[in-house]
């Protein structure tokens with residue numbers, strides 16, 4: 001991946017200088033601007049990946065620059081820098097589209113961590129764009145029939161893999177419990193009668209012993225050849241055994257129909273950059289609504 005292009009906007013020379021040294025040592029290219037007009041001029045000239053923006057720029061407010069900067073380059077990750085005393089302004093900045101905020105004084109480790117997060121997000125979004133294209137191509141090839149029959153659904157093999165990979169990383173049934181009726185032994189451990197045994201599909205699905213690049217979203221791992229090599233109980237989003245989910249087939253079919261119907265007609269993207277928090281109660285799910293922008297294709 002090419003170096004990140006970073007713009008540092010601050011009216012204090014020392015801060016610009018310190019940031020430059022720190023960011024360049026992390027292998028990114030740095031441009032400096034000391035005022036809002038100079039920053040805007042630079043943003044018009046160069047497609048920056050990241051903009052470190054001081055919220056107090058002489059008489060100008062960095063807040064106004066966020067919208068103007070994003071209008072020029074919607075993909076720029078704007079990090080606003082602010083003192084602890086004005087943290088509310090920083091939160092307002094994030095509401096206005098800033099990627100994150102960085103309280104002053106900051107450490108090189110914090111800068112490194114931020115740039116690393118941005119790099120990961122950039123490479124993930126390139127990969128997600130590629131996955132989206134494959135999903136769309138498969139949905140378009142399956143034709144425009146209103147009702148998706150079982151045969152046509154089976155042809156949606158990549159869509160199926162995307163669903164399987166989603167259920168691997170985020171299994172709604174993230175924890176299954178069983179109570180022993182009588183004494184037993186499990187993996188060398190003695191189980192007394194009436195012991196509750198917890199089995200976590202979430203942990204199992206991310207266990208490095210069974211999955212390479214366990215944290216990465218790679219639907220292709222569910223292609224037949226890879227799947228054959230896997231331990232048969234390493235993937236259990238619907239549980240296994242006599243009490244496994246009786247709705248497994250209908251759930252998969254429903255999800256294929258939903259995906260196929262949506263992907264053929266719409267493009268969805270996240271409306272904000274806010275990190276997604278999870279809630280792990282009976283089901284694993286996002287803590288808040290995921291706001292999406294819907295475009296017709």
Ligand code: HEM
Pocket residue numbers: 171172173175176177236237238239242243244245246247248250251
């Ligand atoms: C993505 C969707 C679904 C997932 C991930 C899922 C997952 C699971 C899991 C993990 C269990 C085992 C729970 C345990 O033993 O503690 C289970 C059981 C069950 N599921 Fe699902 N399920 C899904 C959809 C459905 C649907 C659509 C239906 C009905 C049409 C259904 C009906 C059931 C029933 C009745 C059981 C209890 C089976 C038994 O105890 O014998 N599920 N499901």
